Each structure stands twice: as C-alpha cells, then as structure tokens.
Amino acid sequence: MVRMRGRFGVAFCRHRRMCFRVEEGILWCLKRHRGKFVSLLHPISAFTLLSVIVFLFVYELGYVLPLLTDPLGMWHKLNWLLAIYIVFNILGNWWLGFMCNTAVDSVPPKRQHPTVGEAHLWHYCSSCQKLVPPRSWHCRLCNQCILKRDHHCTFSGNCIGHNNQRYFLAFLFHLSLGSGLALVYNTLLVWKSKAFMVAEPLFLINENHANDPDFNWKYTIACMFKLSFFLFMVPLAMFALQMVMVYRNSTCYRILDRSYDVGWRQNFEIVLGKRRFWTFFSPTISSALPNDGAQWFQRQHV
Ligand SMILES: [Zn+2]
C-alpha cells in the first residue's frame, strides 16, 4: 500500500512538475510574443463575432421575417425597428466597452497611491513595479493592472473591469435578446413549414425524402434553428454568469470571493452606476459610478 502510494506520489509530483513547466513555457511565450499574439487574436475574434451578427441580421430580417409577416404591414416594420434598436445597443456597448480605460492608470494621479491607513490593503505588482489598489490584478495580454479585474475579453480586445463592466453587461444582454428574437423567428418558421425533425440524423436514415420537393429548404431552416438555439444559449449563459457576479460583487477572477458583497442593490449600483438598469436601454445614458475603483469596502463580518 505504502509502495503504491509512493509510486502514485512520484507520478503526481512528475505530473505537477510537467504542468508547471508547460505553464511556465506558455507564460514565457506570451511575454515574448504578446504583441503579435494580441494583434492576431483580437481582430480575428472581433471579426468573427461581427460576421455572426451581420449574418443573423441579414438572414432573419431579409429572409425569415418576410415569410412570417406581411412585408408591408405594421408588424413587419415594428420587428425591423426592434432589430435595429438591439443591434445599435450591441454595437454601441461593444464600442464603448472597448474605448473605456479601466486600467489602474485611469484613476487620478493623487489616487494612484494609498491614502493614510489604506496601504495594508494595496499590493505590489511585480510586472508594473508599483503598488496597486485592492481588487486590481495584472493582465498579461493588456500588460497592465486592471481595476476590479473580471476577465480579459478577446472580442472587445481589452479587460473587463470596474469602468467598463456596465457596457459588457448590456452588450451581453442585447446579444441574448437579439439571438433570442432570431430563435423565435426560426422556431415560427420551422413550425409553419413542419420542418422540426428534418435535420435529425435518425429521421434522415429512416425516411425517404425523394418525394419531398422542399426537403433541402426544410433541412436548411431546421439547421438554422439549431444554430440559432446555440447562438442564443452562449451569450445567455455568459450574461447569467455576469449577473451572478454583479449580484454578489464578485469577479470571474476571484469567483468565490464574496468579501465585497454589500447587498445586491448597492452591488448593482457599483457596476451600473447611479441609473442602474436604465443603462440597459442605451449605451449613451450616462451613469456615474459611486467609486473610482481604487477604494473598496469589505463586508462587515458578524
Ligand atoms: Zn500590473
């Protein structure tokens, strides 16, 4: 038994050593080729997402909607307006989130240093070689410390942190809304065309489709229905995760840390600002944040 444990222990140590070497190798590569990596990763991610948005917009409004509603009717026009409003919100929040500086350098110079009695809460960043506020963490891709760092977003090409989380949240909300609307259109079209089961592998094996002249068309819309279901679930899951993080005043970087939870109303205000959920209506609505991201009050333990 002892021998087995010994063998297992040695194998475990070797495995850990190997993982550590791989991790070190990745970090070394990242440090050395950060510029090239970032200049490739960010445009590719952003272009992919933009292509999906444009494709869905054109397919749903140009192809699916005219099959469901009268193109000259009021219902058709209202759907167009709703879709334009959602796309405006997606692109607007995406752009403002990208433009927003949420690095430690964004706080006024006099707040770049801890005030009296605060020093023990700040920590030293060996990469930036300076003291940084609590909840600020270094991002290897941005190569700077980020205020209340949540995660690095390859689609917006920067980190999501204290100053731009509001835009990220609204961006995900409208992505979910837009893809949800596309899913509703696709469900109605598939239902109307009796094509629900057409793209199922078992159905394809057992049935003879030679007599159905609309088979290819039905197959395409059934596949689009499945794709739109997937495109709805991804942003919805991300939005739900972000809502949980904001509700608890945690971050994806420190997912279990609830020491800054000051009650859900205040937690949402910290991220969305004074106007809270009104910010979801438009990215242009100004909503001042209650703090500068350099000072954080921890929950009082009873
Ligand atoms: Zn740093």
Ligand SMILES: [Zn+2]
């Ligand atoms: Zn980053």
